[in-house]
Amino acid sequence: MTAQDSPSRSLQLTRDGQLKHFLTLDGLDRSLLTDILDTADSFIEVGERSIKKVPLLRGRTVVNLFFESSTRTRSTFELAAKRLSADVLNLDISTSATSKGESLSDTLLNLEAMASDMFVVRHAQSGAPHFIAESVTPGVAIINAGDGRHAHPTQAMLDMLTIRQRKGSFEGLRVGIVGDILHSRVARSQICALNTLGAAEVRVIAPATLLPQDAESLGCKVEYDMARGMKDLDVVIMLRLQRERMEGALLPSEREFYRLYGLSQDKLALARPDCIVMHPGPINRGVEIESAVADGPQSVILNQVTNGIAVRMAVMSMAMGGQMAERSQRQAEGERA
């Protein structure tokens, strides 16, 4: 199956190729991802004005629907929606154990009754945003803010924006992703984005216990040894080590992990001298990254946060625009019929 006819492409795009939901990077081509980055660049400029607001989503209602807790992602989505002049409703709904499917549908029906125009969804279950996009009223846009182990496409795109700002393009770039690949939706989306945008090499660096069995099929090289893995890297992305994984006996100890895979100044010195250091946050200092590296001159971790607002503004305005264009097309066809 080609990218052109994949199911996630048809669910996410209008007939003429505009974004209308943003669920996953699978099936989206390089020109669309480049449009997102270019649009985000323009929103960065908006963020530098005295009035950091544009009227694109004026009169629209955006609901942040977080079934899983989040500070950074939720607050940057909120700020992004507000800078687009939307009204924002934040709902933090802790996942209840019983009948998730049904309660999810009911929650949505209630929110749709409030005339919402967009749902930003984070959910512990992979595929929840897809499910919502398939069943939601036409005209309502769904943005995936992280689902299970599946995808976190806005995080990956803000990382791509940060890389492009520093490196100019993706051509010839070697990018390493270090840490818990197995449980990481961020890594999955990053690998997809880097391959689509034409990076020369994506390398995942992790112990076997933190890699999926079919890691290479994601479109990356696998390296178990950090020293070898760091060689020639232009970009190193550290993933957060989720403490709860320790209990699953996937790792001997935090200290052991840091010794083998933590990004210290010594290990960073093995990469190219202009290698940038990234981390989706929140960072565990001394667990996956040394403080001197996180705060050092090669770190772009705080740029990632700033870029997160611009990327989310781009994706939200593009998806809302696609929905509205489709709606006026439907109306025009209805009038002709």
Place this chain on the structure above:
Amino acid sequence: MTALLDMDQLLDQLEAGLRRTLAERGIESPALIGIRTGGVWLADALRKRLGLDEPFGELDISFYRDDFSRIGLNPKVTPSMLPFETEGRDIVLIDDVIMSGRTIRAAMNEIFDYGRPASIILATLIDLGARELPIQPDVTGRVLELQSHQRVKLRGPDPLRIELRETDSQE
């Protein structure tokens, strides 16, 4: 028809009109802002003709368009660039063609998000009439009346020229 649209003549007209308006209002150092894409080329040309040292600003009005709810976002938006503070300045807003007036409305909304200018003068190379909003240029190179099957477009940047096209369909 193309003979009537000599570029140098149009620019001479625009420059003379602008000099007159600036003199009438006692404005010595205006800040030029061109609307992408044609307006930016004209801002460049007018800046040289007026002998202004200050760089001109470039506006991309995609985020302010009033047809977003019908056609969605322009996928080729580029960042606006205003290399000066607009607060308290006398602005000359420049575009190639004015018709409905909607572009100018969007541009003025955007300019005000950078600060409150002292004044705005609107300069357009060609005025096609057909206004839908109460917005008129202060200075214009030429007023044109087009037939419904005719379209006009500024091509550039080097050389700048006006393209007049005949379309097949009578939209």
